[in-house]
Amino acid sequence: MAHKIALIGFGTVGQGLAEILHNKGEALRQNLGFEAQIVAVCTLSKGSLYHPDGLNTEMLLDVVRNTGSFDDYLNTPGLERGWDALTIIRQSNADTVVEISYTDIETGQPAIDYCRAAFESGKHVVTANKGPVALAYGELAALAEANGVRWCFEGTVMSGTPALRLPLVALAGAEIMGVRGILNGTTNYILTKMEEGLDYQTALKQAQELGYAEADPTADVEGYDALSKVVIIANVLMDVPLKKDDVTCKGISSLTSADIGQAQAAGKRWKLIGSVKQEAGWVTADVSPQMLPISDPLANVTGATNAITYDTSLMGPVTLVGAGAGSIETGYSLLIDLINIERQNI
Amino acid sequence: MAHKIALIGFGTVGQGLAEILHNKGEALRQNLGFEAQIVAVCTLSKGSLYHPDGLNTEMLLDVVRNTGSFDDYLNTPGLERGWDALTIIRQSNADTVVEISYTDIETGQPAIDYCRAAFESGKHVVTANKGPVALAYGELAALAEANGVRWCFEGTVMSGTPALRLPLVALAGAEIMGVRGILNGTTNYILTKMEEGLDYQTALKQAQELGYAEADPTADVEGYDALSKVVIIANVLMDVPLKKDDVTCKGISSLTSADIGQAQAAGKRWKLIGSVKQEAGWVTADVSPQMLPISDPLANVTGATNAITYDTSLMGPVTLVGAGAGSIETGYSLLIDLINIERQNI
Numbered sequence: 001m002a003h004k005i006a007l008i009g010f011g012t013v014g015q016g017l018a019e020i021l022h023n024k025g026e027a028l029r030q031n032l033g034f035e036a037q038i039v040a041v042c043t044l045s046k047g048s049l050y051h052p053d054g055l056n057t058e059m060l061l062d063v064v065r066n067t068g069s070f071d072d073y074l075n076t077p078g079l080e081r082g083w084d085a086l087t088i089i090r091q092s093n094a095d096t097v098v099e100i101s102y103t104d105i106e107t108g109q110p111a112i113d114y115c116r117a118a119f120e121s122g123k124h125v126v127t128a129n130k131g132p133v134a135l136a137y138g139e140l141a142a143l144a145e146a147n148g149v150r151w152c153f154e155g156t157v158m159s160g161t162p163a164l165r166l167p168l169v170a171l172a173g174a175e176i177m178g179v180r181g182i183l184n185g186t187t188n189y190i191l192t193k194m195e196e197g198l199d200y201q202t203a204l205k206q207a208q209e210l211g212y213a214e215a216d217p218t219a220d221v222e223g224y225d226a227l228s229k230v231v232i233i234a235n236v237l238m239d240v241p242l243k244k245d246d247v248t249c250k251g252i253s254s255l256t257s258a259d260i261g262q263a264q265a266a267g268k269r270w271k272l273i274g275s276v277k278q279e280a281g282w283v284t285a286d287v288s289p290q291m292l293p294i295s296d297p298l299a300n301v302t303g304a305t306n307a308i309t310y311d312t313s314l315m316g317p318v319t320l321v322g323a324g325a326g327s328i329e330t331g332y333s334l335l336i337d338l339i340n341i342e343r344q345n346i
Numbered sequence: 347m348a349h350k351i352a353l354i355g356f357g358t359v360g361q362g363l364a365e366i367l368h369n370k371g372e373a374l375r376q377n378l379g380f381e382a383q384i385v386a387v388c389t390l391s392k393g394s395l396y397h398p399d400g401l402n403t404e405m406l407l408d409v410v411r412n413t414g415s416f417d418d419y420l421n422t423p424g425l426e427r428g429w430d431a432l433t434i435i436r437q438s439n440a441d442t443v444v445e446i447s448y449t450d451i452e453t454g455q456p457a458i459d460y461c462r463a464a465f466e467s468g469k470h471v472v473t474a475n476k477g478p479v480a481l482a483y484g485e486l487a488a489l490a491e492a493n494g495v496r497w498c499f500e501g502t503v504m505s506g507t508p509a510l511r512l513p514l515v516a517l518a519g520a521e522i523m524g525v526r527g528i529l530n531g532t533t534n535y536i537l538t539k540m541e542e543g544l545d546y547q548t549a550l551k552q553a554q555e556l557g558y559a560e561a562d563p564t565a566d567v568e569g570y571d572a573l574s575k576v577v578i579i580a581n582v583l584m585d586v587p588l589k590k591d592d593v594t595c596k597g598i599s600s601l602t603s604a605d606i607g608q609a610q611a612a613g614k615r616w617k618l619i620g621s622v623k624q625e626a627g628w629v630t631a632d633v634s635p636q637m638l639p640i641s642d643p644l645a646n647v648t649g650a651t652n653a654i655t656y657d658t659s660l661m662g663p664v665t666l667v668g669a670g671a672g673s674i675e676t677g678y679s680l681l682i683d684l685i686n687i688e689r690q691n692i
Contacts, residue, residue, distance in 0.1 A: 020519075020660065028519055031585075154516075160661045162516030169515050170500075170508030172685040173366075173374055174678065239377075297667055300646040314366060314678040315506045319667040321643055332520065332660040339518040345691045 002054070003342050006040035006094035006123075008085050008114055009101040013128055013155075014041070015061060016331025017098065022057045034339050040088045046070050050080040052093045085110070089117045096341060098334055099127040105219070105228055108135035115140050119147045126337035128155030128330050134228040134244065137235040150341045155333025157183065157229045158306045161322030162336060167237050167310055169346050174312040176237045178277040181308035182301050183229040185324040186212045186220040187252050187272040189304040194260045195269065200253070212304055212325070222251035223287040226274040230285050234276045237310075240283050242276070247285040255289055263291045269299045277311075297321075348400070349688050352386035352440035352469075354431050354460055355447040359474055359501075360387070361407060362677025363444065368403045380685050386434045390447075392416050396426040398439045431456070435463045442687060444680055445473040451565070451574055454481035461486050465493045472683035474501030474676050480574040480590065483581040496687045501679025503529065503575045504652045507668030508682060513583050513656055515692050520658040522583045524623040527654035528647050529575040531670040532558045532566040533598050533618040535650040537635075540606045541615065546599070558650055558671070568597035569633040572620040576631050580622045583656075586629050588622070593631040601635055609637045615645045623657075643667075 007014045021028075021036055028034045038057055040050040047070035049055055056074075063072045070081075089097050097118040099111055108131035115132050118125045125144070127133075132140055133153050144151040157163040158181075167176055182188050189212050193203035204221065207213040219225045227249045234242035252272050263270050268291045276285045292299040297319045301307040306324030309317050323329045340346065353360045367374075367382055374380045384403055386396040393416035395401055402420075409418045416427075435443050443464040445457055454477035461478050464471045471490070473479075478486055479499050490497040503509040504527075513522055528534050535558050539549035550567065553559040565571045573595045580588035598618050609616050614637045622631045638645040643665045647653040652670030655663050669675045686692065 024519070024660075027521070031521075032519065034519070160520075161664055162512070165516040166508070166512055166666075169686065169691060170511040170682065171506075172689075173370070173378065173380070173681045174506075175373070175377075294646075295648070297646065300640075300643065302641070314370075314681075315675055316669055318507055318669075319665075320512075321665040321667070323662055323664075329661055335519045335660075336516065340515065343518075343692065345515060346689065 002035040002037035003338060004037050004039045004093055004095045005098050005338065006042070006088050006092050007038060007098045007100065008042050008089070009099070010041050010043045010046060010064060011100065012327035013100045013330045013334070014098070015064065016327035017334045018057050018061055020328065020331050020335055022061065032339060034342055036338055039094050040083070040092045041070070042083065042085045042088050048081060048083050048088070049073055050083050050088055050092055051076065051078055053078065085114060086117055089114055089123065090121045094123060096124040096126055096338060099125050099129055100334070101129065103129050103131050105131055105134065105224065108132050112136050112140070115151065116143060119143045119149055119151070122147055122149060124150040124341050126152045126334050126341070128153070128333055130156045130228040130232065133236070134231045137232070138241060152337035152341060154336050155330045156232055158308065158322065158324045159326060159329040160332035160336060161306060161320060161324060163308050163320060164236055165336065165340070165346070166320055171310065171312060171315065171318065174314040176310050176312060177279070178275065178311040179233050179237065179308060180273055180275040180298065182271055182298055182306050183226040183274045183308070183324070184220055184272060185304035185306055186217070188301065188306070190221070191252060191270055191272070192302045194255070194257060195264065199257050200255065221253045223249045223272060226272060226287045230274040230276055230287060234283065234285060238276060238278055240276070240278065242283065242285055247287060250288040252289050266291070268293055271298055273298070348381040348383035349442065349684060350383050350385045350440045351442050351444050351684065352388070352434050352438050353384060353444045353446065354388050354435065355445070356387050356389045356392060356410060357446065358673035359446045359676045359680070360444070361410065362673035363680045364403050364407055366674065366677050366681055368407065378685060380688055382684055385440050386429070386438045387416070388429065388431045388434050394427060394429050394434070395419055396429050396434055396438055397422065397424055399424065431460060432463050435460055435469065436467045440469060442470040442472060442684060445471050445475055446680070447475065449475050449477050451477055451480065451570065454478050458482050458486070461497065462489060465489045465495055465497070468493055468495060470496040470687050472498045472680050472687070474499065474505070474679055476502045476574040476578065479582070480577045483578070484587060498683035498687060500682050501676045502578050504654065504668065504670045505672060505675040506678035506682060507652060507666060507670060509654050509666060510582055511682065511686070511692070512666055517656065517658060517661065517664065520660040522656050522658060524621065524657040525579050525583065525654060526619055526621040526644065528617055528644055528652050529572040529620045529654070529670070530566055530618060531650035531652055532563070534647065534652070536567070537598060537616055537618070538648045540601070540603060541610065545603050546601065567599045569595045569618060572618060572633045576620040576622055576633060580629065580631060584622060584624055586622070586624065588629065588631055593633060596634040598635050612637070614639055617644055619644070
């Protein structure tokens with residue numbers, strides 16, 4: 001039986017997931033016995049489609065890429081157009097709602113309401129949206145559990161590099177006493193370019209040209225993106241109900257070429273480090289630029305790559321390094337969640 | 347219900363697991379709802395104990411550490427002494443056999459027979475023993491499946507650093523096209539010390555004094571230990587029925603201080619790399635010292651630490667770094683397996 005999914009949102013991440021399902025569908029069926037079927041796609045700007053027997057993934061991608069809307073998607077008997085997100089969440093036959101609408105890190109909306117509606121309708125949710133997890137983890141996790149459904153959000157930290165599932169599953173039984181990570185690729189790219197000789201403004205401009213940084217780069221360069229991830233890590237991996245305001249936060253925008261040079265001269269490197277530490281009942285959480293010795297595994301992570309070091313009770317430090325963004329990479333994070341829901345794995 | 351386990355072997359790894367269960371038992375119960383109970387311990391040199399209601403873990407550790415045998419373990423009604431391994435495997439009430447007898451990488455025995463007997467008796471097996479996995483993966487995996495039981499061996503590659511479960515669970519759905527790793531801590535320690543100025547013989551002696559290398563260091567320094575891990579990775583992660591003889595293998599014993607200096611002068615580092623690569627239907631597998639540029643994440647892994655880079659279809663390179671040996675670390679690998687069996691997770 002195919003796992004039926006409803007996509008709320010169809011931007012780069014949703015298209016990334018659709019592309020993976022289209023290209024790898026046969027391999028997933030053969031190798032893992034996993035099959036996903038998109039039954040609904042709902043967007044604010046491109047329109048909305050629902051067919052209980054499934055939509056044609058290739059056609060979805062084609063019409064959106066060619067026309068920017070679902071208007072040209074072929075009519076077939078039973079196809080519904082124009083349902084809004086909450087109607088699809090409540091009334092479609094999807095097993096899982098893939099919530100990838102957009103990230104509002106101040107209110108978490110409308111994603112939080114979408115998650116609530118999905119759980120109350122007995123549907124699983126997978127998401128790459130930091131908002132609901134950073135702002136409403138406790139409430140939503142309890143609501144999912146009360147309704148006997150799953151809530152997975154691997155992509156909220158380091159995209160498809162499994163920064164959450166690695167400790168939850170593969171390091172089961174070890175306590176996570178602390179975490180330190182390069183959790184934002186944009187700033188790591190800028191710092192790497194500054195080490196190669198660019199000044200901050202030029203490096204930022206290059207990151208923007210490559211699509212790593214937004215036109216308004218505040219969320220990345222001031223550390224707010226990393227901050228949300230620190231909050232998620234504390235709540236999910238360390239069972240600490242940390243809130244955004246509990247985290248001290250400083251970005252990289254005040255780092256000068258002179259600062260970079262000084263670190264290099266001392267055999268060190270500046271990295272924007274997000275960290276949470278649990279010690280004798282106290283929790284400290286922080287995002288700030290830190291000068292790391294080259295011997296630190298995090299110091300050698302360059303470009304847009306992300307990395308995280310877990311300080312574990314039974315294994316000491318364990319470090320995971322991988323991509324932290326990208327449409328295929330983040331689309332893939334949703335697939336990891338879907339496969340593990342289907343497997344009834346954590 | 348406690349998960350009942352029979353330990354076949356009670357050397358450093360078995361004692362490591364027992365110590366974890368003794369020290370962390372309460373935390374595991376409270377945090378994960380997981381409880382393990384040792385019902386049997388069987389060794390060649392220390393004796394053998396079985397009690398269907400469970401043995402006292404603290405007393406097991408105490409008597410073995412104080413006397414080197416189970417003779418002083420307190421008699422209680424129902425305690426059986428002297429059962430051999432196969433009798434315990436077949437007739438005890440254990441849910442899972444923890445197979446940590448000893449590693450024979452030529453024959454895989456007696457571990458292979460122990461695994462067969464366990465599966466045929468409807469018992470799961472967890473092991474840190476490379477022999478059965480490197481030599482009989484296909485047969486034993488099929489036998490476990492046919493008997494509806496699990497076979498887990500996280501500790502065979504990189505000890506409790508979850509080099510196998512990370513890709514199987516947390517990177518589900520991505521194909522592993524290739525793997526490169528520092529899979530042997532002893533040789534990495536020796537190479538690191540040589541970079542600090544020691545010659546090969548002195549570095550080896552230091553590794554032996556620290557317990558990293560055996561009196562006969564052949565298996566480590568000639569690459570045979572890494573080779574077994576390459577075979578396991580190919581079979582388990584890449585579904586390639588590679589055999590030991592298919593892997594070209596060269597160790598580090600012929601590396602001189604001059605070789606090390608030459609690499610350093612070129613901004614590079616020698617590392618003993620185990621690799622498997624799948625390309626257009628062809629598989630190449632190799633263990634050999636390689637000069638890596640400092641920019642390679644593996645080049646910066648020093649001391650006895652292990653690391654592995656997976657080349658994945660959907661996420662590009664993903665790297666995992668952590669300890670690769672140690673009694674607690676390898677004991678912990680068995681706990682990861684036990685918890686995931688109890689969870690019915692992969």
